[in-house]
Amino acid sequence: MADQNFIENDEPLLVAKSLSKSFGRIHACRDVSFSLYPGEVLAIVGESGSGKSTLLQMLSGQLAPSAGQVSYRMRDGVTRDLASLGEAERRFLFRTDWGFVHQDPAQGLRMAVSAGANVGERLMAVGWNHYGRIRDTASDWLTRVEIDTARIDDAPRTYSGGMRQRLQIARNLVTEPRLVFMDEPTGGLDVSVQARLLDLLRSLVAELNLAVVIVTHDLAVARLLSHRVMVMKGGRVIETGLTDQVLDDPREPYTQLLVSSILPP
Amino acid sequence: MNAPTYNFAYLDEQTKRMIRRAILKAIAIPGYQVPFASREMPMPYGWGTGGVQVTAAILGPADVLKVIDQGSDDTTNAISIRKFFAKTAGVATTTATDQATVIQTRHRIPETALRANQVLVYQVPIPEPLRFLEPRETETRRMHALAEYGLMHVKLYEDIARFGHIATAYAYPVKVNARYVMDPSPTPKFDNPKMDNCPALQLFGAGREKRIYAIPPYTQVVSLDFEDHPFEPYRFNAPCALCGAENSYLDEIVTDDKGGRMFVCSDTDYCEGRQAAGHHGSLSAAPYKEKAREAANG
Numbered sequence: 001m002a003d004q005n006f007i008e009n010d011e012p013l014l015v016a017k018s019l020s021k022s023f024g025r026i027h028a029c030r031d032v033s034f035s036l037y038p039g040e041v042l043a044i045v046g047e048s049g050s051g052k053s054t055l056l057q058m059l060s061g062q063l064a065p066s067a068g069q070v071s072y073r074m075r076d077g078v079t080r081d082l083a084s085l086g087e088a089e090r091r092f093l094f095r096t097d098w099g100f101v102h103q104d105p106a107q108g109l110r111m112a113v114s115a116g117a118n119v120g121e122r123l124m125a126v127g128w129n130h131y132g133r134i135r136d137t138a139s140d141w142l143t144r145v146e147i148d149t150a151r152i153d154d155a156p157r158t159y160s161g162g163m164r165q166r167l168q169i170a171r172n173l174v175t176e177p178r179l180v181f182m183d184e185p186t187g188g189l190d191v192s193v194q195a196r197l198l199d200l201l202r203s204l205v206a207e208l209n210l211a212v213v214i215v216t217h218d219l220a221v222a223r224l225l226s227h228r229v230m231v232m233k234g235g236r237v238i239e240t241g242l243t244d245q246v247l248d249d250p251r252e253p254y255t256q257l258l259v260s261s262i263l264p265p
Numbered sequence: 266m267n268a269p270t271y272n273f274a275y276l277d278e279q280t281k282r283m284i285r286r287a288i289l290k291a292i293a294i295p296g297y298q299v300p301f302a303s304r305e306m307p308m309p310y311g312w313g314t315g316g317v318q319v320t321a322a323i324l325g326p327a328d329v330l331k332v333i334d335q336g337s338d339d340t341t342n343a344i345s346i347r348k349f350f351a352k353t354a355g356v357a358t359t360t361a362t363d364q365a366t367v368i369q370t371r372h373r374i375p376e377t378a379l380r381a382n383q384v385l386v387y388q389v390p391i392p393e394p395l396r397f398l399e400p401r402e403t404e405t406r407r408m409h410a411l412a413e414y415g416l417m418h419v420k421l422y423e424d425i426a427r428f429g430h431i432a433t434a435y436a437y438p439v440k441v442n443a444r445y446v447m448d449p450s451p452t453p454k455f456d457n458p459k460m461d462n463c464p465a466l467q468l469f470g471a472g473r474e475k476r477i478y479a480i481p482p483y484t485q486v487v488s489l490d491f492e493d494h495p496f497e498p499y500r501f502n503a504p505c506a507l508c509g510a511e512n513s514y515l516d517e518i519v520t521d522d523k524g525g526r527m528f529v530c531s532d533t534d535y536c537e538g539r540q541a542a543g544h545h546g547s548l549s550a551a552p553y554k555e556k557a558r559e560a561a562n563g
Contacts, residue, residue: 085412085429091411092414110398113419113423114423116422116423117419117423117426118417122415123415124415125415125416126415127414129492130491130492131422131425131492134422135426152426153426153427
């Protein structure tokens with residue numbers, strides 16, 4: 001059993017091989033390669049326009065790369081190229097084994113249907129057909145993301161920003177994905193709510209052994225959550241390494257600038 | 266003498282061919298919404314332009330046409346469509362379900378069981394069952410293509426969460442031939458079981474939305490539900506006040522402002538047929554009382 005785990009964790013979950021994307025003459029992303037292992041949290045940091053979001057879209061199969069490939073180790077252990085998956089398979093993967101947390105919860109949630117249905121949607125999409133069990137699972141997840149279960153029948157448009165974001169996380173995690181993409185999950189939240197959300201994310205990631213690719217321009221988020229950091233500038237990865245190492249001892253001038261631009265606590 | 270002359274059944278032959286092609290495709294893929302080049306008809310959208318075009322395309326000189334609106338043969342919509350085809354096609358019309366070969370309907374399926382060689386044509390306002398959950402047409406088409414129907418259950422879930430039971434009472438989503446989820450047009454869910462394994466051909470026309478879909482005869486039609494909240498047809502718990510029927514779909518008619526009401530069959534032909542056969546309810550119309558009186562007096 002231990003050996004089995006060792007082998008499973010020894011092989012990367014997601015592999016990006018020289019990914020590039022250009023929009024006409026603009027190179028949004030150039031030659032990005034990395035491997036992500038199960039349970040690992042990778043932060044992609046950089047300023048606006050550095051190609052972070054383009055990279056995230058390519059990794060999650062929403063955008064076809066101009067060059068390079070992304071492969072993913074499916075639940076059956078076979079590593080497959082995302083481009084070779086049919087649309088049905090890709091969408092199924094997106095609904096089950098992956099999660100995607102948007103910066104704006106309105107993009108990731110159905111604002112007009114109740115929180116319970118929002119969390120239950122993925123379950124129903126994979127064929128759950130028992131109302132009681134769907135509801136129990138949904139309320140269980142609301143508890144886990146610290147939302148009062150009395151509000152299970154309220155629509156997310158009646159929720160505060162922090163609650164919406166937590167609901168979005170619950171909605172994504174309900175199918176127990178192995179990989180979650182996050183696009184600035186704390187953007188637009190005030191500092192105390194951010195802290196609470198990060199705390200929650202950190203415990204969930206550890207508890208569920210999630211692999212996470214998190215895009216952020218907030219180095220504090222990267223420091224709190226991630227094991228590894230990739231610094232991007234102008235579409236290229238300019239520095240990569242363990243989070244503490246990169247943030248405490250930045251090598252590249254640009255990374256030094258980024259790190260030094262944080263106000264000291 | 267400049268009286269307008271119409272082609273048989275109003276539409277020109279090329280248009281009818283176009284509609285027939287769409288109908289054939291719809292029959293070949295049960296429950297799939299086939300786009301077609303819907304024409305302007307001499308009536309407003311929402312009055313059954315889709316159903317009228319389908320009827321016009323399939324009508325032959327030997328057909329007998331029945332038109333119902335909410336089960337009734339004698340409402341404005343039903344009468345004017347019946348007249349329309351009597352005038353432009355010169356076909357025989359009837360109100361009797363068992364004599365009709367083509368029945369155009371709005372919001373009901375007749376109580377009398379349909380038989381083979383009959384065609385039921387539905388008028389459909391919004392053909393897309395996923396529309397109110399997913400506003401993007403490109404997305405709903407993709408969901409149909411990939412059979413991603415989890416969202417449909419989200420709607421049913423919402424019903425139960427809000428009302429404690431599946432409160433959708435009409436346009437209750439069905440799965441046709443174990444593949445496509447389909448909106449059965451705004452028929453009450455009471456009628457859903459009649460669609461399953463029906464010997465008659467069922468055609469659905471949506472004029473404004475430009476879609477035709479179909480259920481071929483003897484096709485499986487299953488109403489969506491949850492294991493612990495199974496589908497249940499709804500019916501007012503009362504017999505028909507006119508014919509005493511216990512198993513027909515009822516309309517509630519408010520008779521005064523003191524809470525008085527009566528329940529009568531929504532299918533007028535069925536109700537009249539039963540009354541003529543001697544059945545009567547608590548508020549039967551006078552002729553039967555007179556007959557009864559005559560019989561009593563000898």
